[in-house]
Amino acid sequence: MTPARPPGAGNVTVHLVGVGPGPVDLLTVRATRLITRCGTCLHESGAIAPEVLALCPATARVVGTSGVSPAEVMGEVRGAHARGDRVVLLLPGDPSQHPAADEVTRALDAEGSSWDLVPGLPATPGADPAPVTPPDPDPASAASRAPAPAPAPAPTERPTPAPMPSAAPGRILVLGGTGEADRLADLMVTAGLDVVTSLAGKVARPRLPRGEVWIGDVGGPEGLASWLRANDVSAVIDATHPFATDVSDVARRAAREVGTPLLRVLRPPWEPRDGDEWIRVADTAAAARCVRERFRRPMLTVGRRGAVAFSGDTRGSYLIRCAEPPTGPLPHRYLLMLDRGPFGVDSERTIMARHRIDVLVARNSGGESTAATLQAARELRIPVVMVDRPGATPGTDTVTSVDDAALWLVRRFGSR
Structure with missing residues (x-):
């Protein structure tokens, strides 16, 4: 483990992320990962679908930039720099062709801030059209860039599936010690994901899951939050025992502080059956x-x-x-x-x-x-x-099976 970067240390990379054309589930894995882990999100007001903005963490600062001067945009970037935030600037369509991209990147160069372009994934046959149409000052130019409509498939044919994203989400932390955690780690390692399973170290000879294993105390909410930042974690999956309330509380507080998506995998409780007393x-x-x-x-x-x-x-x-x-x-x-x-x-x-x-x-x-x-x-x-079990933690995404956890990952980061 390496120490987390303190706020304000180094330049904040600004990611110019293309969010179209196509619906939100056609975002690339890289685009989705950057949005779900950002600290500050700048977007062109009215041109970005609400479903895309909903991917931002609850703790992120989300700012509409329509009608905002370039100087004010750079002020937001400098504020993010001071907080140590990761910044995403959401642009409709291809960011390399967006008229605002040149102006923003020149200003970032002048500030000495690094930046990169993250293109969107084009719409594919069978996909619904994007709900938001990006504005363009030159309709002829916009028409020339628009993808040709795809012919509808015959009634007996299945639509051509969308290509699998080639990128992968960043590191995923699984809080383990249960059979569900082991099966989930096995599933993700098989899919080629970067998985670390955390075990509390309370069992002398634990059953080790596949993938990297971190054994020991996470250091409370502050220690875990620091580890999440330093290791660029994309998501935390709490698959601990239903009665491991202390660990679950630490995970909830750390994930909220960093803005990392958190999922609780909580198996269904037993119910009394005929003959039970x-x-x-x-x-x-x-x-x-x-x-x-x-x-x-x-x-x-x-x-x-x-x-x-x-x-x-x-x-x-x-x-x-x-x-x-x-x-x-x-x-x-x-x-x-x-x-x-x-x-x-x-x-x-x-x-x-x-x-x-x-x-x-x-x-x-x-x-x-x-x-x-x-x-x-x-x-x-x-x-x-x-x-009886302790009460469930309100406000936390919760599923009851490994299969449902896998679907949650696919919805956030795409399939592999």
């Missing part, structure tokens, strides 16, 4: 109170930190199963079983019967890894104290 509680403290009052031989599957809540019980005989040894005080009488799913129904039923378990304590994590444990409890008619 669930006692739903809000947290592990409430679960511990319920167990002390009503049961004597509980089986705990609440993670190594969750077992601490039961440490005050001096009467029960506990079976505690964790992937790693728990930290902190534990109940007076317990048997520790170190194991990691997925588990089988037969083995789970045997364990519960052998240890005469009278209640299962579980967190509503969802997924298939420990679903067999719930089935074994159902078959043995053992009640389950189920700890």
